[in-house]
Amino acid sequence: MGLGLNIGIDLGTATVLIYVEGRGVVLREPSVVAVNTRTGRVLAVGERASLMLGRTPDIVKAVRPLREGVISDFQVTEIMLKEFIGRVNTGFLGRYFKPTIVVSVPGVITPVEQKAVEDACRHAGAREVFLIREPIASAIGAGIDITQASGSMIIDIGGGTTDIAVISLCRPVVDASTKVAGDKFDEAIIRYIRRRH
Template structure:
């Protein structure tokens, strides 16, 4: 017997998570697909496809269908959502037939970008599509009192974008978005290693460097990591050792851009809510929130307490799942 199960989806640039109102988080996969160029078919997605980055023959192309928080390849996003729905069905042990789906959207998304998300979800099999802004979902997932007349400030550092939002009475009072986020940090590391060491590395290696020795802009005990890439001159494999101090400088531009986005949001915050932020502080969510010392650095430069959400990586999708469905903006299918 089929069940119309309501699910929440955090369709992120880096990862896609699915939340069921019966079992919690049931899926967490990288937003990556592997395409067979000869047939145009998806041959792998998620973790399986991510493992293939930089290791495939010319007949296979690895694609990230979302860039900077929005859909870059509509058809591939739709196909990916279909596969995710199928995986969710297996995890739930039942068939998902025309479920009601809630999906997060960036607070700065245009009507066209929102419509693309709606259409992709509907074409993947959703009966009804509801939209919720990412800062609101992140705040709910962080157990903040979003429906009370108290300001809650969220900084969601994702893969493609960083979303900064001040929420009160269940809505976004002020928000800003920047493209300085996880992907821009990875790109900066790749460019640095190429420029300083004449070595080419891929995104997975840059991600590893960031996780292992990346730090916020505060003094720390130096760390090192040895990585291997391809020498630009000889074409042969070459190992180099990087220090956390130099990587800290590499990340400076992205981090300072995030800081300016936070400041710009605070500057337009209504005066009556500013006191709440000073009292309760700022909450960090998203993968970028796991960068070492980032909360300590931010609390120093904005002179406001900065806290890490209980589950930074899952806050958005948990918030999506916890939100009462009727409070979403309902999107009706075009006739």
């Protein structure tokens, strides 16, 4: 690849995870950015933004720049990625070399959505960007040998999407994605509790 770090990013609707080759998972932060609504200035990213919620004046708004597994606010996503990548791309390599990034995307994604993810990563400081479908990444992470001719069914429930795929010979034979996922589960539980109590 190159002299820069090799970084894997799970760019989730609810949480961003960053893996650095040789170091493991080095960052796990909420996909939240706190923005001053009057000036448009970003005040905090990730956990710090999440902690500000409800404790600041009304002019501070929490923005979740990803909706249903894809980028809904390009500029805020770019700022969030730049902050997170900057936190992990440190030291000698980080100072002089841009990282190579592999980022997971939903199993079913449009070319426009793919380009938005690639562009956001490049603008945030990546030298090269590679995309991997979340069901493939989940299978590899679970230790499944995806090179086999037999099929393995993967169900990946995230915050914004649920991806379902049958994988054989390193490719999805069948795949589908639905916008019913963790966020919708949370909303249903909250509605139920409010009705009952």
